[in-house]
Amino acid sequence: MMIARRAFISGVAAATFALSGTSGVLAKDAYKVAIAMPGTITDNGWSQAAYSGLKAAQQELGLEFAYSELVEQPDQVEVLSDYARRGYDLVIGHGGEYQDAVQRVAKRFPDTAFMVNNGLGVGGNVANADFYFSQLGYLMGYTAAKMSKANTIGIMIAQEFKFTNDSVQGYKDGAEAAVPGTKVLVTVTGDWNDVAKGKEAALNQLSQGADVVWPTMDGATVGALQAAQEKKAYAVGLYYDAIAKWPDIMIQSAILDVSQNMLTYLRLAVKGELKGELYKADMNNEAAMRIGTFHADVPEDVRAKVQGLVAKMRSGELKPQPY
Template identity: 25%
Template sequence: MMNRRKLLAMAALAATVPYAASVQAAEEPLKVGFVYVGPVGDAGWTYAHDQGRLEMEKALGGKVKSTFVESVPEGADSERVIRKLATDGNKLIFTTSFGYMNPTEKVAKAFPSIVFEHATGFKTGKNMGTYETRLYEGAYLLGVIAGKMTKTNTLGFVASFPIPEVIRNVNAFTLGAQSVNPNIKTKVIWVNSWYDPAKERQAAETMIAQGADVLSQNTDSPATLQAAQEKGVYAFGWDSDMAKFAPKAHLTAATNNWGGYYADTVKAVMAGTWKPTDIHGGIKEGMVKMSPLNPAVTPDAAKAYEAKLKVLSDGSFHPFQGPIKDQTGKVRVAAGAVMPMKELLSLNYYVQGVEGAIPK
């Protein structure tokens, strides 16, 4: 919690336009609304956000009253939902998917006395901040284990939409694997959905048939893990611990820990100290956490994983640390350099070792 508070405080000091939030009367709980792209039971992205909401409520007790709307499609329909939460009296609204960015910005301009926080986007305003986790750090760690555990040197990745956020995770997973096994190749299948268990399963089964024996994902259901267990290969959870769905296949999970951030943001709004920020919290800040390792993880793989977890935790290592080459062999990050955040946030190419092309 302390690290998150420091992160918020530093970002707030850097903000150039303060937001004059009205402090709630002591007896009135702050009404907080959440917009979710999937169902709260998806076991992944939305589930993790809702666990964060519940953790926030537990931490703040009667000082906060929250509500959520689940399975809201990205695009025009989300604007209607966001606007409804604003007119219902919510003083803080979290919109939790990339496709909500423009609708959130539009509604925020129409309701200047309400605070809006958008997950994974890049647009901010006087009453609109952005936040996300550096989950690519977790993807890198999954890759380290995969690179040690694979027998075919072929990994699989079930991907949602070809946006920078997801491309970062595909690349980080591959770079992590290559750091311990230079012969790694990663196959990617894009399902064009955040949550579609049938498509996710089909993609996983296809890559397994093509020789992939360790799978990762940037989708929200446990279908990839379940397919892996049925086929006798390994896979990882994503956004939350999915071990209960496939205990033999689930090696570990890269998880988002939103509760502390949500609680700290609510406190800032109630205190009238909130300012628009652009937060990127990772393992060091406690916003990305790894679930326990499966006993099936070999001692060699566990040792490599723990070594990289340590340097990510103390901030002395970055997953996108050079040398990094793209698919054509062009050097994108020189040895000793780190990819700038601006490039990370707009990443639109595969690193060397990822097969296929990014869909247009």
């Protein structure tokens, strides 16, 4: 409780001024956005990406924003309600784990717009923004299987939500398409940010024979990548082109540009055009969703096959499931 509260206070202070043109002065009628996040703005993952999206929107649209970090599920309703009471125009729950809390709070504040990033339910004053996760999961699984000498690869998720399950299924299907019979290890860590748990999960998969791992948590991902580096295994990145930070181990990255996906709906929101609908990015929206840089070890024929799969997804010929 106290962690979320401290983050809320610092977040409001950090967002006191919104940019309007080049003046740097808060516009009197600035559109106000607030977001509750499961991680931190420096987690090199999901929550940092959201913060970057709001900063970009502040620059482009002149909006004002506030944020809360490390909001645990028992505190979600209180934090979201507090923002709504304060008069924020749009209140965002950053992750599928906020869906229930958002639905509850939205009923009490019908004049406030709510968004869940990677949620499910829509309608009324609740919208969702999402990615076609199984597309990138398929591409990462295909690449991982092609690079595995042990025919065993792994994926780690923090919790089971639709978007994590979609990523896992896509990863499995892509691996099977690349090398039939590839074994895919799946670990649910139960924690998004615990670095030690992330490392333990990766070491466990590596001890079971995996030689390529894909950690999809937030801060805990760092621990998993440290394990891969120590054991000289390959890894797959998420959210950003991770080869820049992990050049020795990163064979490819599933780039989910949360900032670009958020900009899409924030542009609508400031114009009063946001609806209680699903806003879903796929491989045709390259600004929001794309693959990263191949490791030098990835053969040219594998690169060509992966790029061919991307083209088939964009044309609609290949439709990984679930959607």
